[in-house]
Amino acid sequence: MKDFSSHLQTDAYSGYAALHGPGGAIEIGCWAHARRGFFDAKDLAPSFCLDVLKEIAKLYAVESEATARDLSHEERKASRAERSRPQRERVCGLLESNRRIHLPKSAVRISIEYLRTRREAFSRDLDDGLIEIDNNACERCMRSPAIGRTNWLFAGSADGGKAVAAWLSVIQSARLHEVEPWAYVKDLLTKLAAYRDMTPQRKMAAGEAYLRELLPEAWLKANPAARLPLAR
Numbered sequence: 001m002k003d004f005s006s007h008l009q010t011d012a013y014s015g016y017a018a019l020h021g022p023g024g025a026i027e028i029g030c031w032a033h034a035r036r037g038f039f040d041a042k043d044l045a046p047s048f049c050l051d052v053l054k055e056i057a058k059l060y061a062v063e064s065e066a067t068a069r070d071l072s073h074e075e076r077k078a079s080r081a082e083r084s085r086p087q088r089e090r091v092c093g094l095l096e097s098n099r100r101i102h103l104p105k106s107a108v109r110i111s112i113e114y115l116r117t118r119r120e121a122f123s124r125d126l127d128d129g130l131i132e133i134d135n136n137a138c139e140r141c142m143r144s145p146a147i148g149r150t151n152w153l154f155a156g157s158a159d160g161g162k163a164v165a166a167w168l169s170v171i172q173s174a175r176l177h178e179v180e181p182w183a184y185v186k187d188l189l190t191k192l193a194a195y196r197d198m199t200p201q202r203k204m205a206a207g208e209a210y211l212r213e214l215l216p217e218a219w220l221k222a223n224p225a226a227r228l229p230l231a232r
Helices: 014-020 031-040 046-068 073-101 107-116 136-152 158-176 181-196 200-212 216-222
Strands: 007-009 026-028
Touching: 007 014, 014 026, 031 046, 031 107, 046 073, 046 107, 073 107, 136 158, 158 181, 158 216, 181 200, 181 216
Parallel strands: 007 026
Antiparallel strands: none
């Protein structure tokens, strides 16, 4: 990634620091990671941590509404400017007013500093509706293979493993194009079965276009109600 210079949304793992130098990747904070610190530390300072979690939840409410209304990137940017920007000021104000109450090495103070010292990175999504508030969608995509490893031990055979890999590729391709997998696969199987049963003459008449229309991106254009945003 040495030549990568666009946005990069990560946690604060020190290994990423070298990517964010001059001319490098633009750091984007992940609010899910910031929120998790206060959730994990809530037993140490219940009242304060719960207050922070409630304020962060209001940011997520703005995002959920934008997703439900299927706002464009520009519309989401406008929504954040009106509602998220002042709410983030309240979150940061709450952190500033309470930071010295907690010991520097306590889990609560570490959670405060995690967000406070990266305030710019946690604000960049306010200026770009394309940027997500967190990278949970990416982590969910990574979680599926990790969870699946045990399941794939029971594919039955090498051929079964190849079949599983093929279908996982189909499903993941659908998700990358924001296609609801079940609706897509159900229709795909129906139309492929119909194609299989066609006479050679009908297959020739249908041509390659018949199969191209079954690719996720083309299929979604014909079935817009089956769109499932990656953020969900």
